Amino acid sequence: MSDITVPQLGESVSEATVGEWQISEGDAVKKDDILVELETDKVSVEVRAEADGTLTSIAAKEGETVEIGAKLGELGSGEAKASQPKGDKGNDKKEASASKASGDEGGASGSGELIDAKVPVMGESVSEGTAGEWAVKVGDTVEKDQTLLEIETDKVAVEVPSPEAGEIEELLVSEGDSVEPGQVIAKIRAGASGGSASKSKSKDEAKSADKEPARAKLKPSGDDAKAMPSAQRVARENDLDLSKVEGSGKDGRVTKGDALKALESGASAPAKSESKPSAPRELGEREERVKMTRLRQTIARRLKEAQNSAAMLTTYNEADMSAIMSLRKQVQDDFTSKHGVKLGFMSFFVKACVTALQDIPAVNAEIDGTDIIYKNHYDVGVAVGTDKGLVVPVVRDCDTKSLAQIEKDIIDLGKRARDGKLSIDDMQGATFTISNGGVYGSLMSSPILNAPQSGILGMHKIQERPMAINGEVKIRPMMYLALSYDHRIVDGKEAVTFLVRVKESLEKPERLILDI
Known part of the structure; x- marks a missing residue:
């Protein structure tokens, strides 16, 4: 006997309202069957059976308000009465399962254990994703670790591999559905192999017919059906x-x-x-509507949150890039021959920022409530533009790495970002960020903080400009630098000093080599 309890409902959500139970007391349930739906002010949460068994009692009735951890009912083992789930909800699914079990007995496709394919853990703070297009269909034979579908989260795309070799028995979600870590999305008959083409086709049609009524029940059919x-x-x-x-x-x-x-x-x-308009506006003749990707939605939300929560301010300076450009020209061939990568500008900027962060630790810190957390590690996020939007992979422990190693890390992360192969860990934990708008031709801009960080440096296009040097006008390759910072933790003096330190390191790169 085990208790059915209210799960975690999300950040800052402490209670929910019990919706309609999908089954009645005494009914048999399978693992991951939906028992009841809880509604919060933000989302609806499905409570599923954690194991096969029988619903022995219902403790929380429809419409009751329950808190996290509260008892909803009890799930026991043993035989159940042959009754139908309340309102026939889930009936089609159970009948389909029963027909599969009886119809497959003795057949090649019915042999083997039925395995659940679940949504993997998608990283810290990632609680949901959007199902992409299935790479397989019902009846297909799959190998272990073969990709079933791709789930798009607000940070990265995550592939769901097959847990075992076998035959796809059932697909439980459709493209565009929201899914959570641990949710069962498909069932695989372990060790089974697909039959003839006609057999697979008829099996697919039967499964589709079984699933249609159940899916239809999920769609609103009127004003009452549309409301919890x-x-x-x-x-x-x-x-x-x-x-x-x-x-x-x-x-x-x-x-x-x-x-x-x-x-x-x-x-x-x-x-x-x-x-108040209740529907999206009508499109013009030469307009089209495209749903924002989850990544783009998250970028928009976080940038706005940064503006709303931080006292953001930007200070500017400029750096003469002559010394670095000359140094790169002198050592490029030898550097490339030894390290296998070209010496770029980014490694100099990363090292210059680390030196400045060590001098001005507030820029490398973050606010946590009424406390300040000072970080003695230097993990620099490097913004990379991709087809799906801006991502910020992290170069770790930059204070201990050489220019060559930093260049290698940046090249590797940039390639994986463009290929969509970054992991969650690749993009978490940065203490400071560098954004290079210069690669797109930007001459000057004000970067937005990447919360909870307290500073971000904006690089820009190198532009030849006339500069007054020792009383003479010289043409120099100049770059505008912009430091956006959180004024709640970084004072103006500290911000200006930080940017001056970066400027000095760039104009005299020997300071970086000699660690001064």
Whole structure:
């Protein structure tokens, strides 16, 4: 006997409303079957069975408010009564499973254990992703570790490999569905092999027919179906017209949070509701609508959060790049011959920033509540533009690495970024960031902080300009430098000093070599 409890519901969410139970007391359930859906002000969370068994009791009824860890019911082992799940929800899935079990007995495709293919852990703080296009279909034979589909998170794309060799028995999610770590997305018959083409085709058709009714039940079929129970209760109590409220829940359902926001904005008043657009605007003749990728949504959200939370300020300076350009020209052939990579500008900037960070530790620190965390390691994020958006892989322990090793790391990370092969760990834990808008021709800009970091350096295009040197006008290759910093932790004097240190190291690169 095991308790069914309320799982973690997300950051800052402490309670939820119980939705409709999908099964009744005494019904048998399979591992990962949906038992009940909990609704919070932000999202709807499905509670699934952790093992095969029988629902022996329901402790929290529909509409009740429950907290994290609260008991929802009890799941026991043993035989269950032959009853139908409440409202026939999940019935199609169970009948399909039963028909598979009976129909496959004695056949080649029915041999072997049924294995769950699950969403892997996608990294620290990553709680969901979006399912991409399946690389396989029902009836296909797969090898162990063969890619089944790709899941796009707000940071990277994660491939889901097959846990065992066998035959695809069932696909449980569709392209575009939101998935969570640990969620079962497919079932594989271990050791099974696909039959003839006609057999596979008929099997696919049967499975599709079995899944269609279940999928249809997930789609809203009217105003009542589009609203969660708690949202309907809020609507009844406040005379709110839910047909005029845009739902943010699963399949467009109106959640309690949507209903409360509508009340706050006066949506119950017909005049205001009608004036507020309830649907996306119509497109013009030469316009098209494309859904933002999860990565792009996250970039937008985090950049805005950085602006809202930090007291961001930018200070500027400029550096004469003559010395570095001359040094690179002198040693490039020998450097490339020995290390296998070219000596670029980025390694000089990384080393110059590390030297400045060691002198001005506040720029390498972060705010945690009312505390300041000073970091004595120097992990520099290097912004890389890709087809899907901007990513910031991290070069670790830059204070201990040579110029050659930093160049190698940057080249490797940049290639993997463009190929979409960066891992979560590759992009977490930077203490400072460098962004090079100069590769795109930017002459000057103000970079936005990469929270929770307190500083980011913007590099720009090298431009020849007339400069006054010792009373004479000389043409020099100059670069504008921009340091954006969090004024809550970094004072103006420290920011200016930091940028001057960077400028000095770039104009006299021998300082980097001699560590002065």
